[in-house]
Amino acid sequence: MFMIEVKQLGKSFGDLVVFRDIHLHIHPREIVVLVGPSGSGKSTLLRCLNGLEEPDAGSVVIGDASWDFSMDVSSKKQAIRKIRTSTGMVFQSFNLFPHMTVLENVIMAPTIVKKMSRTEAVEIGEALLAKVGLLNKRDEYPSRLSGGQQQRVAIARALAMQPEIMLFDEPTSALDPELTGEVLAVMKQLAEEGMTMIVVTHEMKFAREVANRVIFMSDGVIQEESTPEQFFKQPKTERARKFLRQIEGVPDIEYQV
Amino acid sequence: MELVLQNFQFLLTGAYYTLLITIVSMFFGLIIGLLLALARLKGNWLLSGLAKGYVSIVRGTPILVQIFIIYFGLPDYGITLGPLTAAFISLSINIGAYLSETFRGAILSVPKGQTEAAQSLGLTSWQTMRRVILPQAARVAIPPMGNTFIGMLKETSLVSVVTVTELLRSAQLLIAQYYVAMPFYIAIAIMYWVMSVFFSFILNRIENRLSKAY
Numbered sequence: 516m517f518m519i520e521v522k523q524l525g526k527s528f529g530d531l532v533v534f535r536d537i538h539l540h541i542h543p544r545e546i547v548v549l550v551g552p553s554g555s556g557k558s559t560l561l562r563c564l565n566g567l568e569e570p571d572a573g574s575v576v577i578g579d580a581s582w583d584f585s586m587d588v589s590s591k592k593q594a595i596r597k598i599r600t601s602t603g604m605v606f607q608s609f610n611l612f613p614h615m616t617v618l619e620n621v622i623m624a625p626t627i628v629k630k631m632s633r634t635e636a637v638e639i640g641e642a643l644l645a646k647v648g649l650l651n652k653r654d655e656y657p658s659r660l661s662g663g664q665q666q667r668v669a670i671a672r673a674l675a676m677q678p679e680i681m682l683f684d685e686p687t688s689a690l691d692p693e694l695t696g697e698v699l700a701v702m703k704q705l706a707e708e709g710m711t712m713i714v715v716t717h718e719m720k721f722a723r724e725v726a727n728r729v730i731f732m733s734d735g736v737i738q739e740e741s742t743p744e745q746f747f748k749q750p751k752t753e754r755a756r757k758f759l760r761q762i763e764g765v766p767d768i769e770y771q772v
Numbered sequence: 773m774e775l776v777l778q779n780f781q782f783l784l785t786g787a788y789y790t791l792l793i794t795i796v797s798m799f800f801g802l803i804i805g806l807l808l809a810l811a812r813l814k815g816n817w818l819l820s821g822l823a824k825g826y827v828s829i830v831r832g833t834p835i836l837v838q839i840f841i842i843y844f845g846l847p848d849y850g851i852t853l854g855p856l857t858a859a860f861i862s863l864s865i866n867i868g869a870y871l872s873e874t875f876r877g878a879i880l881s882v883p884k885g886q887t888e889a890a891q892s893l894g895l896t897s898w899q900t901m902r903r904v905i906l907p908q909a910a911r912v913a914i915p916p917m918g919n920t921f922i923g924m925l926k927e928t929s930l931v932s933v934v935t936v937t938e939l940l941r942s943a944q945l946l947i948a949q950y951y952v953a954m955p956f957y958i959a960i961a962i963m964y965w966v967m968s969v970f971f972s973f974i975l976n977r978i979e980n981r982l983s984k985a986y
């Protein structure tokens with residue numbers, strides 16, 4: 516039984532084919548790190564899994580919700596609604612709601628979408644803020660927090676909907692290097708607790724330590740997928756070798772005169 | 773000067789009507805403006821086209837002509853309105869068009885990431901609008917809305933032409949009675965000015981409070 520099952524997924528923007536024929540199977544509790552060069556469609560793929568972009572081919576099954584390109588508009592809408600309740604999304608730019616306090620950010624969706632009572636939502640919200648180490652900031656506005664703190668609140672906000680799967684799109688890319696650790700630590704803890712996660716990141720150390728599987732995307736297709744050890748030690752494709760050289764800052768031979 | 777003091781009560785009643793017309797038309801203008809903005813941003817081609825047409829017509833014609841159409845034109849079709857009602861309606865229609873542009877800009881100024889975050893949490897588009905977008909747009913819209921409000925306070929003088937006894941017409945009636953103009957005009961100029969300053973002050977307070985969270 517898979518937690519996520521993606522078949523023949525395709526997405527284009529006008530003439531630009533971002534990817535096509537993507538197949539993806541993810542088990543419960545699996546941590547998948549998605550890497551690839553800029554513009555290879557990593558964000559677009561995550562966004563398709565969450566209904567923020569609409570794929571133009573294929574099917575997505577997440578938990579017990581399924582979306583299929585051939586469905587009619589209203590079933591699609593319903594499927595996306597259902598998919599969104601079982602997935603949480605964390606964005607590169609945090610996207611906290613600036614007009615709400617930290618706690619309000621976290622409890623808003625449970626009270627509005629799940630119609631949870633305020634008392635119950637506050638209880639859950641405070642527990643989550645404690646988990647990400649920010650209970651003492653519950654009444655602050657996001658603008659008063661550091662980037663790392665904002666991202667941890669954003670994680671708590673997504674968790675408050677009790678998702679089965681968490682999607683992370685470069686959660687530490689907008690942070691100063693000294694602040695990435697606190698966010699990665701929270702993600703690592705989540706992984707240890709058994710959350711199913713797909714993480715787009717350039718943090719190769721995180722991929723090595725936490726991921727069960729690395730998926731390398733480039734030129735609109737999944738080029739290879741393997742365990743982190745295998746991917747980092749013996750990448751199968753030349754594209755991946757080139758990518759790894761670039762990311763590790765080793766000068767790329769092909770570009771040398 | 774004595775004449776002004778003797779008739780101060782009468783002028784105050786005029787000022788009351790000026791305020792009443794401003795506030796009532798602002799209130800309905802706000803609703804119309806919000807609906808128009810939403811129609812333009814979220815409606816299908818027909819709704820957004822209609823909203824666009826409305827705004828274009830209202831902004832492209834003199835407010836005095838709009839008042840005349842409502843008060844003198846509509847009776848030709850059997851719709852006869854009292855002067856005050858006609859004032860409320862024509863000014864609400866007018867403010868609505870201007871405010872819709874303010875609201876539209878304010879809504880568009882909220883970053884896309886806000887909508888995406890709300891939707892990824894499972895909020896419907898309406899919930900996203902109401903809980904996430906509009907509160908942030910309000911903060912952007914309030915300064916220009918304040919200017920519209922104060923502008924309207926002065927524009928209400930136009931409805932004196934359809935015999936609404938607001939501040940300007942109160943003065944004109946007194947002038948007709950006493951055959952002196954200057955003291956009354958000066959008096960109402962001061963009254964308009966005091967009201968504008970008062971509302972600017974209140975609006976500044978509101979703005980400061982709203983910006984606290986940021």
Ligand SMILES: Nc1ncnc2c1ncn2[C@@H]1O[C@H](COP(=O)(O)OP(=O)(O)OP(=O)(O)O)[C@@H](O)[C@H]1O
Nearest residue numbers: 528531533551552553554555556557558559560685
């Ligand atoms: N809304 C959009 N409209 C048009 N083109 C888009 C849109 N979103 C993404 N693209 C294009 O799709 C391609 C894939 O973009 P995507 O953001 O998914 O890449 P990515 O792998 O996440 O890159 P990065 O590592 O820079 O974040 C890019 O060429 C991008 O320009």
Ligand SMILES: [Mg+2]
Nearest residue numbers: 557558559685
């Ligand atoms: Mg991206």
